[in-house]
Amino acid sequence: MSELNNIALKILEKGKGVLAADESTATMTKRLDSVNVQSTPQNRLLFRETLFSASSMTDCIGGVILFDETIKQISSKKNKIPELISKMGSIPGIKVDTGAKVLASSPDEKITEGLDGLRERLSEYYKLGAKFTKWRGVYSISKEYPSKLSIQANAHALARYSALVQECNMVPIVEPEVLMDGEHSANECYQKTSEVIKKCFEELILHKIDLSGIILKPNMILPGNKSKDKISNEEVAKLTLKCLESSVPSEVPGVAFLSGGQSEIEATENLNLINKYNNTKFIMSYSYGRALQQSALKFWGQNIQNLDGTQKIFNHRAKMNTLAAQGKWSKDLEV
Numbered sequence: 648m649s650e651l652n653n654i655a656l657k658i659l660e661k662g663k664g665v666l667a668a669d670e671s672t673a674t675m676t677k678r679l680d681s682v683n684v685q686s687t688p689q690n691r692l693l694f695r696e697t698l699f700s701a702s703s704m705t706d707c708i709g710g711v712i713l714f715d716e717t718i719k720q721i722s723s724k725k726n727k728i729p730e731l732i733s734k735m736g737s738i739p740g741i742k743v744d745t746g747a748k749v750l751a752s753s754p755d756e757k758i759t760e761g762l763d764g765l766r767e768r769l770s771e772y773y774k775l776g777a778k779f780t781k782w783r784g785v786y787s788i789s790k791e792y793p794s795k796l797s798i799q800a801n802a803h804a805l806a807r808y809s810a811l812v813q814e815c816n817m818v819p820i821v822e823p824e825v826l827m828d829g830e831h832s833a834n835e836c837y838q839k840t841s842e843v844i845k846k847c848f849e850e851l852i853l854h855k856i857d858l859s860g861i862i863l864k865p866n867m868i869l870p871g872n873k874s875k876d877k878i879s880n881e882e883v884a885k886l887t888l889k890c891l892e893s894s895v896p897s898e899v900p901g902v903a904f905l906s907g908g909q910s911e912i913e914a915t916e917n918l919n920l921i922n923k924y925n926n927t928k929f930i931m932s933y934s935y936g937r938a939l940q941q942s943a944l945k946f947w948g949q950n951i952q953n954l955d956g957t958q959k960i961f962n963h964r965a966k967m968n969t970l971a972a973q974g975k976w977s978k979d980l981e982v
């Protein structure tokens with residue numbers, strides 16, 4: 648077993664998943680604004696280190712994706728953040744893309760940037776303790792989108808990123824996110840997501856990526872958030888499995904879904920059903936941002952001193968998702 652495969656399996660072992668705490672400062676400011684907390688480096692750190700010190704970090708959270716600011720911060724108890732995460736029994740990771748920008752020649756679409764100077768940044772992050780990384784490509788669905796151009800260009804960037812990350816002995820999380828925004832049906836999401844994922848693997852293989860040393864972070868197959876097409880959670884799970892089974896090479900050890908705007912319970916319920924029906928050999932777990940943090944952030948915004956209470960809420964969500972990653976969740980566990 649390769650060292651990278653070991654890390655990937657460790658992150659996802661026994662129903663563990665990933666906490667995506669890598670919001671850029673602009674996104675984190677939006678999140679903090681929504682609960683009336685001022686977005687200062689100290690407040691961003693306080694909320695995040697509260698989560699990173701919670702007991703579920705040991706039992707449920709196999710890895711944490713950090714943002715550049717956070718990986719360099721020192722906690723209130725004088726721990727470097729990657730050390731705090733490791734001490735809790737989890738693995739520190741880092742978002743390394745620099746964001747999605749307008750795609751020249753197709754200005755309604757996005758291309759993710761951050762390849763320039765990436766080799767040097769990776770070596771810095773590795774020294775800071777990161778063992779895995781994340782890069783997110785984004786695609787929107789409409790009649791003509793995602794275009795062949797955006798599918799090709801983002802797959803190429805994800806592959807170049809993955810090659811540099813593996814060269815630096817870290818596990819790349821490969822995140823092609825087909826957005827939920829729009830009026831499209833679940834079937835359109837299925838078609839487009841399949842096309843996007845297949846192209847990603849075509850490029851990853853061309854770039855000689857060790858597929859046993861990556862984690863795929865896809866969206867689930869859902870109808871658009873403005874769609875008239877409503878499907879059951881069972882159908883979401885079955886379509887998602889069908890899509891991944893037919894587009895992901897068998898060497899890939901695991902999948903960690905993004906939540907992408909689903910509510911906390913929806914993201915948990917869908918993951919649980921995916922695991923109930925999973926006949927593939929892939930581990931199916933989570934790498935949630937909003938679906939792990941939303942309630943904890945809301946509580947903290949109203950009770951900024953109450954760190955125990957904030958942790959309790961976060962621990963509950965992490966536990967529910969870890970049960971779901973084993974197909975062992977049920978609604979009555981949510982009180």
Ligand code: 13P
Nearest residue numbers: 667905906907935936937
């Ligand atoms: P959400 O789970 O909030 O979609 O965030 C996951 C993520 O890391 C997006 O890049």
